[in-house]
Amino acid sequence: MIRVALLSKWHVHAAEYAEHAQGNEHIEITHVWDEKEERGREWAAELGVEFVQDIESIFKNPDIDAVIVDTPTSMHRDVIIRAAESGKHIFTEKVLAITVEDAKAILDAVEKNGVKLMVSLPRLTADYYLYAQRVVDEGLLGKLTTIRCRVAHNGAVPYENRPHGWLPKHFYNMEECGGGAFIDLGAHPIYLTNRLGGQATAVTARLQHTLGYEVDDNAVAIVEYVSGAMGILETGFVANGSPFQIQLYGTAGTLLIEDDKIRIFSSLMEEGWHEVKDLPAPLIMPMDQWVEEIRTGETPSITHQDGFNLTLINHAARLSHDQGRRVEIKELV
Numbered sequence: 001m002i003r004v005a006l007l008s009k010w011h012v013h014a015a016e017y018a019e020h021a022q023g024n025e026h027i028e029i030t031h032v033w034d035e036k037e038e039r040g041r042e043w044a045a046e047l048g049v050e051f052v053q054d055i056e057s058i059f060k061n062p063d064i065d066a067v068i069v070d071t072p073t074s075m076h077r078d079v080i081i082r083a084a085e086s087g088k089h090i091f092t093e094k095v096l097a098i099t100v101e102d103a104k105a106i107l108d109a110v111e112k113n114g115v116k117l118m119v120s121l122p123r124l125t126a127d128y129y130l131y132a133q134r135v136v137d138e139g140l141l142g143k144l145t146t147i148r149c150r151v152a153h154n155g156a157v158p159y160e161n162r163p164h165g166w167l168p169k170h171f172y173n174m175e176e177c178g179g180g181a182f183i184d185l186g187a188h189p190i191y192l193t194n195r196l197g198g199q200a201t202a203v204t205a206r207l208q209h210t211l212g213y214e215v216d217d218n219a220v221a222i223v224e225y226v227s228g229a230m231g232i233l234e235t236g237f238v239a240n241g242s243p244f245q246i247q248l249y250g251t252a253g254t255l256l257i258e259d260d261k262i263r264i265f266s267s268l269m270e271e272g273w274h275e276v277k278d279l280p281a282p283l284i285m286p287m288d289q290w291v292e293e294i295r296t297g298e299t300p301s302i303t304h305q306d307g308f309n310l311t312l313i314n315h316a317a318r319l320s321h322d323q324g325r326r327v328e329i330k331e332l333v
Contacts, residue, residue: 003065005031005058009043011093014070026291033058059086072176077102084109089116091290094187096307098178100332103311107304118290119307121191127279128257135255140266142252147196148232149189150245156217156237172213180215182207183314186235193231194309200225204326205317210238221317
């Protein structure tokens, strides 16, 4: 069994990860720590495990094999590096870190201490992404020219008795989060488009404060790639009913994904649009990939480079917005 401590219930997905861990036959949740003691004690009681007030006691406990990190993003560097130095394997909510410097420091500590790190990038395991990647790899769209990816919801839109929407209020705290919609929900368009587009060369972004929050609640970024393709990344906390979309355009065809509807047109296929029903089998989820790497050494499909590139695009987008300019990736790496 992999004995796991849960580090914070700050993120909205923390309970989901705990549930997923409980459903994995190779994981045993043994401890909870939280920077908010009351929240941590309540969660530990719900799970029937021990609450630990001092996080250092988690790192020093030889009976704890791994940690699941859902702390404020601003704490990731210190918490993940201490976990790595203590020989604990690490599963963490995205993003890995707020800055490229912090991401590099984390990955250096992970490699130096020989622990297994997984950043939760779940859409890289989805059947629609695997199909899109296959279409690109097989050249069915010809030369890829444009990728548009949109993930948005209404989490910040006020409604009765919830003046800040259904997201927790701390999601609008710049110091804790390092940003708003783009760094959080925008992670999905970023890592999907990174995979489909290849190596990025530059980013131009606008991070809007539509409803007056301290952080952005609506954002668009243009990412340029070595291949010559462009990525258009859209996200926001202020869109009601917005579908998930990936659109791929190339010199030989177009692939349109909108929620569970997938269509392709290609001059290399039979004439006309084709509705796609036969998709690749999804891969196992990031947490399960992490467990298998710990147990068997099996190489996960989600890599440290995926996690680093997510931080890289985020950092470049923030610089672009703050400085009102196009940011070249070589400035940051």
